[in-house]
Amino acid sequence: MSSLVMPKRRKQSISLTALIDVVFILLMFFMLTSSFTKFSAVEMQSSLAASTISDTKPQFLHLSENGYLSAVGKSNASANLSDDTLGNLFDRSLPTVLQPAPDTQVQAIVDALSRMKILGFTQVTLGKSSASRGSVE
Secondary structure, eight states: GGGGGGOOOOOOOOOOHHHHHHHHHHHHHHHHHHHOSSSSOOOOOOOOHHHHHHHOOOOOEEEOTSSOEEEESSSTSSSOOOHHHHHHSTTTSSSSEEOTTOOOOHHHHHHHHHHHHHTOOOOOOEEEOOTTTTOOO
16 A cells, blocks of 8 residues: 555745736736826916915905905904805905915815815915914915
8 A cells, every 4th residue: 555655745936027927918908008198177366476476465365264254354244154155255357365264174275166166266375374364375
């Protein structure tokens, strides 16, 4: 019976070269077939471009940390302006400066800019954060 015993097989190491080639080919395939599009772009003008567009005095909006819009320098404005109130208090064709509070999240700023674009504001600029609610820079 000892003649029927199979000799010990030598342990072979697994080559990863083929696996690396396949991964590289898949990576190239996905990179070349992917399309990079702008999901949601918010068009803005720089403050320099906004100042050269018109000589009219801009209107100012304050954006609080929790995303509420309020009018700067308007006596009859509430702390949270609705879409109708924004349309009634502000001229949509005039330059408008949005001033976020110092600790406002970027998503709240983008949401406010998108909301103003939907409402028809044509010249919106992002201003410096105001230290206090009434200051205008």
